[in-house]
Amino acid sequence: MLIKNARIVTRDEVFTGTLRIEDGAIRDVERGSTSAREAEDWNGDYLLPGLIELHTDNLEKHLAPRPGVFWNTDAAFVIHDAQVAAAGITTVFDALAIGSRATVGIRGRDIQTKCAEALERFSVRGLLRAEHFLHLRCEIATADVVEVFDSLCGHPLLRLASVMDHTPGQRQWHDRDQWRRFQERHGKWTDEQASMMLTELESEQQRFADAHRREIVARCATLGVPVASHDDTLVEHVEQAAAEGIVLAEFPTTRVAAEAAHAHGISTVMGAPNIVRGGSHSGNVSALDLAQAGLLDILSSDYVPSSLLTAAFELVDKAGWSLPRAVATVSAEPARTAGLHDRGAIVPGLRADFVRVTMLDALPVPRATYRAGLRIV
Secondary structure, X not given: OXXXXXXXXXXXXXXXEEEEEEOOEEEEEEEOOOOOOOOEEOOOOEEEEOEEEEEEOHHHHHHOOEOOEOOXXXXXXXXXXXXXXXXXXXXXXXXXXXXOOOOOOOOOHHHHHHHHHHHHHHHHOOOOOOEEEEEEEEEOOOXXXXXXXXXXXXXXXXXXXXXXXXXXXXXXXXXXXXXXXXXXHHXXXXXXXXXXXXXXXXXXXXXXXXXXXXXXXXXXXXHOOOEEEEOOOOHHHHXXXXXXXXXXXXXXXXXXXXXXXXXXXXXXXXXXXXXXXXXXXXXXXXXXXXXXOOOXXXXXXXOOOOHHHHHHHHHHXXXXXXXXXXXXXXXXXXXXXXXXXXXXXXXXXXXXXXXXEEEEOOEEEEEEEEEOOEEOO
16 A cells, blocks of 8 residues: 555654555655555545554443443444544553442443453454453452452453542542532432442442552552553552552542652553543543643543544644644554554554544544554544
């Protein structure tokens, strides 16, 4: 495959050039055009590396499209995969939350097992557009999280784990009233109901959180699986993560936590929807503020796949970043952190994962997505 007249975004610059693909890899990247008749003319559209998503809850939306409605797992995977590929994402870490807790997303053991099995089955048969890996999100303040981890830790696509605690009063939900308002979005609780729920969750947190965190981190060290911390709020949270060898800080909720992460050499991940919306839906620190302070390393689409590309371009306008630097937050940096050294940039020798993007005013629109040189959308 030969492409000409593309605005190629490399790790360091943007230029109009030509890209040659052979055997699923990037063969040549050159400035200028070509007279070769077989070249596909991109007419000035951007050519970006395929986007890499380390944490997405998008699958959960298709598993439970309405409160109380649970969809077929296989069918949910098909549309989730199509949606991420159409957003320009060529590598995706499906975040599967483990640890049974009724008030936090899709957390039943049965659905967790079915999702892990579906991921392997679809991948083995080559039925997925993007390349999928498994990210186990471990809700440490639950009774069964270690048991479920042990049942899934042999999964062939496991590449990342994270430790999280969504107990009211902790981290993201340090404000219990805010937690209650979020939980009540599908129906009001009485004060008695809220009090009972808080008492139960806080009891579980005291019984399980510390011990289960130690167990999960130790198991990941043995397996060689990198670990991320989730919703660090205090400097003490980051210092604990650093002592545990954690490599990634997902969605730090305060600037001081993000500063501490950088001081310890821990990469920070922030939500792309936070950039697009102009702030956190939970009232936490703004991702844009961290970007402007040089404390943002990686973007995650979290719950909106299309936000990844949009947010990268908005970093140019809103934070004054160069386009190569912004694109690196959704390609080169997540690839480096996850140890995916064969992708993440437009460089000869790397896998030919890339996306064609045209602009509609200020909105980047993905027109085609390629994985290993083959068009998948």
